[in-house]
Every structure is written in structure tokens, then in C-alpha cells.
Amino acid sequence: AVERTLSIIKPDATRRNLTGKINAVFEDAGLRIVAQKRIRLTDAQAGAFYAVHKDRPFYGSLVSSMTTDPVVVQVLEGENAVLKHREVMGATNPAQAAEGTVRAQFAESIEANSVHGSDSAENAAIEIAFFFSQIEIVG
Numbered sequence: 001a002v003e004r005t006l007s008i009i010k011p012d013a014t015r016r017n018l019t020g021k022i023n024a025v026f027e028d029a030g031l032r033i034v035a036q037k038r039i040r041l042t043d044a045q046a047g048a049f050y051a052v053h054k055d056r057p058f059y060g061s062l063v064s065s066m067t068t069d070p071v072v073v074q075v076l077e078g079e080n081a082v083l084k085h086r087e088v089m090g091a092t093n094p095a096q097a098a099e100g101t102v103r104a105q106f107a108e109s110i111e112a113n114s115v116h117g118s119d120s121a122e123n124a125a126i127e128i129a130f131f132f133s134q135i136e137i138v139g
């Protein structure tokens, strides 16, 4: 089925001017960028977005790492978009990411791992609504 997923190009990647190279990986995989904006997250926004991880030891560091530089938030659309996006991102830890994936090519560390993607269709709907209104998504 055609799905949408929420993608974030993280500060480590925008800092190194990798937005276009990462978008090319997504587009080559058949994902269509149907909404996109470059924003700077506040601490409160990053903390709220990652609230599901608030009891994890890396939460504070993760939240502050998301505010050091701009992020590019985007909605990707395509057949099986959630899974397809996760496949092309590669494993969370770049040391375990398959060759050719975004994280294998570009990530600096498990925290500075260049991209975020929703992990299910249900969470995709929640995460898309966190950043975008319906009129900003043009399929």
C-alpha cells in the first residue's frame, strides 16, 4: 500500500551539507518527498519529539544533539514507505548498517546517525502531525 513516513535529516548531516545526497538516496529508492522544511528545533520541541525515549540514558544527549544545527523534516511517500525508508537508512548504529545505506555512508556515531525515520505506520501518522499540517503535504 502507498504509505507516508516522517523523516528527519539530523544536525550532523545538515552541518556537513549532506541534505541533497541523502535526498537522492531516498528518491532513488522510489520515495517521493511530498513535504519538506528546514527548521531549528528548540530543546522543548526535540524533547517532546523524543519523549518515548525519556527514560533512556542517552535521552539528554540525544535532545541536545538535535538542537545544535538545523534539521530538515520531511514527509516521504511511496509503496511500503515506512519499511523502505528504514531499509535505506540502515541500522541505528552505523557500525551495523548495511553497505550503501545512508547511515553506513554518512553517520558519525550511533547518536549522530544522520537520519531519523518513523518505525511504524501508526507512529508515522503521529510524527507527521507533530511537524506538518495537512495543507503542507502535497502528494
Ligand code: CMP
Binding pocket: 053, 058, 062, 092, 110, 111, 112, 113, 115, 116, 117
Ligand atoms: P533515531 O532513529 O532518531 O531514534 C532515537 C535516537 O536516539 C537514535 O536514532 C539515535 O540518534 C539516538 N541514540 C543514541 N544512543 C542510542 C542507543 N544506544 N540506542 C538507540 N538510539 C540511540
